[in-house]
Amino acid sequence: MLNVGVLASGRGTNLQAILDACARGEIPARVAVVVSDNPAAPALERARRAGVPAVFVDPRGRKKREFEAEISRILKEHGVELVCLAGYMRVLGRAFLEEWEGRVLNIHPSLLPAFPGLEAQRQAWEYGVKVAGCTVHFVVPEVDAGPIVLQAAVPVLGDDTPETLAGRILEQEHRIYPEAIRLYAEGRLRIEGRRVIILPPAAERDEDRREEEMRWGNGVGRS
Numbered sequence: 515m516l517n518v519g520v521l522a523s524g525r526g527t528n529l530q531a532i533l534d535a536c537a538r539g540e541i542p543a544r545v546a547v548v549v550s551d552n553p554a555a556p557a558l559e560r561a562r563r564a565g566v567p568a569v570f571v572d573p574r575g576r577k578k579r580e581f582e583a584e585i586s587r588i589l590k591e592h593g594v595e596l597v598c599l600a601g602y603m604r605v606l607g608r609a610f611l612e613e614w615e616g617r618v619l620n621i622h623p624s625l626l627p628a629f630p631g632l633e634a635q636r637q638a639w640e641y642g643v644k645v646a647g648c649t650v651h652f653v654v655p656e657v658d659a660g661p662i663v664l665q666a667a668v669p670v671l672g673d674d675t676p677e678t679l680a681g682r683i684l685e686q687e688h689r690i691y692p693e694a695i696r697l698y699a700e701g702r703l704r705i706e707g708r709r710v711i712i713l714p715p716a717a718e719r720d721e722d723r724r725e726e727e728m729r730w731g732n733g734v735g736r737s
C-alpha cells in the first residue's frame with residue numbers, strides 16, 4: 515500500500531475522487547494525511563469524514579521555507595511516499611521539491627503546456643480552442659511545467675461557457691488523477707528527461723522476462 519499525502523486549499527473534489535478510488539480498492543494506495551493552508555477548506559472536512567487525519571498549517575507570519583518544512587515534517591510523520599497536489603494554491607519552493615523530487619504530482623485543468631496558471635479553463639475558452647482537457651504531471655519548481663503522466667481531452671462545445679467546460683474537464687480530472695496514482699503505486703512510471711514512460715503491469719514484465727530466458731537460457735548465450 516502506497517501512503518499518499520494530499521495538499522489541498524479548497525473544495526477538494528479531486529481529493530474525494532482519490533479517497534473514493536482508494537476505498538473501492540481500485541488503487542493500491544491509501545491517503546495517509548491531508549494538509550491544507552486554509553482552515554476553512556472543505557477538503558479538510560472531506561478527509562475527516564473519510565477518517566483521514568486533516569491538518570491545517572498556518573502560512574501567516576512565517577517564511578515560506580519554514581512553512582513548507584513544517585508540511586514536509588507532517589508528511590513524513592505520516593509515512594507519506596507520494597505527495598499529491600489537489601487544488602493547492604501555492605507554488606512549492608525549491609527546498610521542498612528537492613526533498614520530494616520525483617514524488618510530487620499535480621493536476622492542472624488544461625492540456626499543458628497550453629494555458630498554465632490560474633483559471634486555465636477560462637483561458638482555453640477565451641482563446642477559442644476546440645479541444646481542452648486536463649493534465650497530471652510531476653511537479654518541478656517551474657509552475658505547471660513538469661513531466662506529463664496522463665492527459666485527457668475534452669471537446670469545447672458551441673454553447674459552452676467557461677463554467678460548463680470546467681465542469682466537463684473536472685469529470686476527467688476525477689478519472690485520470692486516481693489512474694495516475696495507481697500507475698505510480700504500481701511502480702510503472704519512469705521519468706526520462708521530459709518524458710514519463712508508462713511501463714506495462716508487473717505480470718506482463720515477468721512474462722516478458724520468462725520468454726526472454728526461454729529464448730536465451732538462464733544467462734547462457736548472453737554476452
Ligand code: GRF
Nearest residue numbers: 525526527528601621622623
Ligand atoms: C482543479 O480544477 C484542479 O485541476 C486545479 O484546482 C482545482 C481543484 O479542484 N489544480 P478541487 O479542489 O479538487 O475540487
